Amino acid sequence: xxxxxxxxxxxxxxxxxxxxxxxxxxxxxxxxxxxxxxxxxxxxxxxxxxxxxxxxxxxxxxxxxxxxxxxxxxxxxxxxxxxxxxxxxxxxxxxxxxxxxxxxxxxxxxxxxxxxxxxxxxxxxxxxxxxxxxxxxxxxxxxxxxxxxxxxxxxxxxxxxxxxxxxxxxxxxxxxxxxxxxx
Amino acid sequence: xxxxxxxxxxxxxxxxxxxxxxxxxxxxxxxxxxxxxxxxxxxxxxxxxxxxxxxxxxxxxxxxxxxxxxxxxxxxxxxxxxxxxxxxxxxxxxxxxxxxxxxxxxxxxxxxxxxxxxxxxxxxxxxxxxxxxxxxxxxxxxxxxxxxxxxxxxxxxxxxxxxxxxxxxxxxxxxxxxxxxxx
DNA sequence: AAACAGTGCGACAATCTGACACATCCATGA
DNA sequence: TCATGGATGTGTCAGATTGTCGCACTGTTT
Numbered sequence: 001x002x003x004x005x006x007x008x009x010x011x012x013x014x015x016x017x018x019x020x021x022x023x024x025x026x027x028x029x030x031x032x033x034x035x036x037x038x039x040x041x042x043x044x045x046x047x048x049x050x051x052x053x054x055x056x057x058x059x060x061x062x063x064x065x066x067x068x069x070x071x072x073x074x075x076x077x078x079x080x081x082x083x084x085x086x087x088x089x090x091x092x093x094x095x096x097x098x099x100x101x102x103x104x105x106x107x108x109x110x111x112x113x114x115x116x117x118x119x120x121x122x123x124x125x126x127x128x129x130x131x132x133x134x135x136x137x138x139x140x141x142x143x144x145x146x147x148x149x150x151x152x153x154x155x156x157x158x159x160x161x162x163x164x165x166x167x168x169x170x171x172x173x174x175x176x177x178x179x180x181x182x183x
Numbered sequence: 184x185x186x187x188x189x190x191x192x193x194x195x196x197x198x199x200x201x202x203x204x205x206x207x208x209x210x211x212x213x214x215x216x217x218x219x220x221x222x223x224x225x226x227x228x229x230x231x232x233x234x235x236x237x238x239x240x241x242x243x244x245x246x247x248x249x250x251x252x253x254x255x256x257x258x259x260x261x262x263x264x265x266x267x268x269x270x271x272x273x274x275x276x277x278x279x280x281x282x283x284x285x286x287x288x289x290x291x292x293x294x295x296x297x298x299x300x301x302x303x304x305x306x307x308x309x310x311x312x313x314x315x316x317x318x319x320x321x322x323x324x325x326x327x328x329x330x331x332x333x334x335x336x337x338x339x340x341x342x343x344x345x346x347x348x349x350x351x352x353x354x355x356x357x358x359x360x361x362x363x364x365x366x
Numbered sequence: 367a368a369a370c371a372g373t374g375c376g377a378c379a380a381t382c383t384g385a386c387a388c389a390t391c392c393a394t395g396a
Numbered sequence: 397t398c399a400t401g402g403a404t405g406t407g408t409c410a411g412a413t414t415g416t417c418g419c420a421c422t423g424t425t426t
Contacts, residue, residue: 136347
């Protein structure tokens, strides 16, 4: 990690070691200082000696969700720009993250350019594209499940009961990745 | 319930007339003053003589998207609580809406209770913990399918394509009864 | 008439779900 | 500290559902 004091500091918090390594190198090559953490807990340690200007956070990790880091990061540096980057993207977690102050939200897979683009430009424009097809039933189910899960603070058992679904079945669904819509 | 100047004003912007009517009546019955607009343009006219405290906006309508109304609504009443409610939900529009100041974002179908629950979030209402059971995934799927089917004039093949579902599977689902909720 | 798109349904393999069964954890209270 | 109850992570397995293919039939269009 090069320590040019002028470079912007970029923190990557993600489970997936391979992903982190690749992204870190790509970001680094573009002139940022980078730091990597494999969990929210580990990220907190990193923050003792690294105050990031930009960050990407994963949601689904062992231990705490990356979303819990948002307040900490903002407290440390109110100017920080935070991008949520997850393979388990859903509308409810996106809404929550933005409300907490995240700058933007992207579903994996996403390439380095997309990531940096989202972090650089973040002027809200009311002309976002609106999908022309409705959600697939699979996607709708995923979104609904995520919403209810959020309302129950991530409690799987309670969510399964609320949905009238077997807990085993819900767990199996949660392990899978959400359906990708090909808009 | 009194319907005088004390009642909160609720604006519904949606191009689905049936949906608006049903929602309007339900909201009305709960003691709000309601106004309905079938498009963003129409909504602007309504705003000349109706300053809402709460609003639901649809995204996909003829003309401008409901998202463009957010700044106007907030300018008119900074305290307004805005809920985006759409059948064409997506993460990118959700992110935009929240950034622009929407309070929350829900995918249709959603029932009146859910809608009000999301909008009432800020009110010091003591009934926050009343966890009304959400729709089951089966029920949600049924409603969604019916809606898309209607949009395609009952064309099963087209509906199956739009939903990314196999025609055979859709036919089988349509033969079954709607899922009954046993609250 | 030939070409087409939509519909209804049979059949079969691949998947998924519901039901049980355990084996940890963790917080609470006796 | 131990007992108790809830939550969670998995494994198994029979039965239900879905993905595919195929085929006959029916309007529509050219």
